[in-house]
Amino acid sequence: MTETETVPADPGNLLADTAIHVEEVNKRYGTRQALNGVSLRIGRGEFFGLLGPNGAGKTTLVEIMEGLRRADSGTVGVLGSAPWPRNVALLPRIGVQTQSSAFFVRQKAHEHLATVAALYRADRAAVDRTLAAVGLTAQRDTRVENLSGGQRQRLAIASALVHDPELIFLDEPTAALDPQARRDLWDVLRGLKEAGRTIVYTTHHLDEAEALCDRVAILVEGRIAALDSPRGLVGAAGAPTSVLLPPERMTVAEASAVPGVERASVRGGSLVLETQVSGQVLSALDARGGLDGVQTRTATLEDVYLQLTSTAGTAGTAGEHTENAANVKNAENAENAENTEHQA
Ligand SMILES: Nc1ncnc2c1ncn2[C@@H]1O[C@H](COP(=O)(O)OP(=O)(O)OP(=O)(O)O)[C@@H](O)[C@H]1O
Secondary structure, three states, X not given: OXXXXXXXXXXXXXXXXXXXXXXXXXXXXXXXXXXXXXXXXEEOXXXXXXXXXXXXXXXXXXXXXXXXXXXXXXXXXXOOEOOOOOOOOOHHHEEEEOOOOOOOOOOEHHHHHHHHHHHOOOOOHHHHHHHHHOOOXXXXXXXXXXXXXXXXXXXXXXXXXXXXXXEEEEEOOOOOOOHHHHHHHHHHHHHHHHOOOEEXXXXXXXXXXXXXXXXXXXXXXXXXXXXXXXXXXXXXXXXXXXXXEOHHHOOHHHHHOOXXXXXXXXXXXXXXXXXXXXXXXXXXXXXXXXXXXXXXXXXXXXXXXXXXXXXXXOOOOOOOOEEEXXXXXXXXXXXXXXXXXXXX
């Protein structure tokens, strides 16, 4: 197949539940193969994350889904239609926020949004509602050119949402936001998901993907290296849990000899014990002096991402998931009970 104008046949009515369907898509710029046989399906109502190092092909893939770029080959369906050639019937049904969103800079924030709403023939009441949703009510009458970087970013997000689209593409929407604004946006996005919207979310913040996304695809050099729920990816990777101790508690050699410890080392001022059986190791430590000052760090999506991409400096700034040892021991027991239930 060499074109992208057709939507695939659907004998099993699978596409009724499908927001986006991408099959064997390829895209080359000169000698650079930006996408190499990419296939994926995004369900309606799904919060789908797209991750990958700089240059992995995320923007190219999203722009093909949005109908802004043409694939060299492969099949693409969006809300039951082909996005290319430019499909104007799709425009009111999708919302797009990009890193380089265009603004009417001389207008006030609410005027800008009203202009965007009018383009989509959206309800004018949606303007103030959407400004409130992204936390810009106080900047309603501020000219766009006088908004801060983070406020402009919020206005770009509002512009993608004001016409209440079914399918929303967000490209690193929290990149310029302060921590509180970031959390506030998470709440807005969770609300959109609860309302049944489909969200395609590109981010370098792996903690964000882990907290928000139902599934994530990790693109590496134009191919999908992994696609699953964040929890599924972390579980499948079998990355060890780290147990952190004050270094004076024992020597590295003694720590290595604790049953269940795979590796021990001193890092960042802590004695770090890596294990797949943290409950067993914590019990052993508990018996040898208690758990005071002991912490555990469970594997995160960031660990999986770094394993897959093995490119230093490309990941986001996800914080470590460090917790009190006693809490983790309890959580681990609960998880083991859940796993047992699944297997039964
Ligand atoms: N218009 C273009 N012409 C030539 N090469 C391009 C063009 N757009 C992208 N590329 C190249 O294609 C590859 C994929 O780029 P793309 O922008 O899709 O990656 P990305 O994953 O979105 O990266 P980032 O995280 O940096 O935004 C890169 O090697 C890039 O240099």
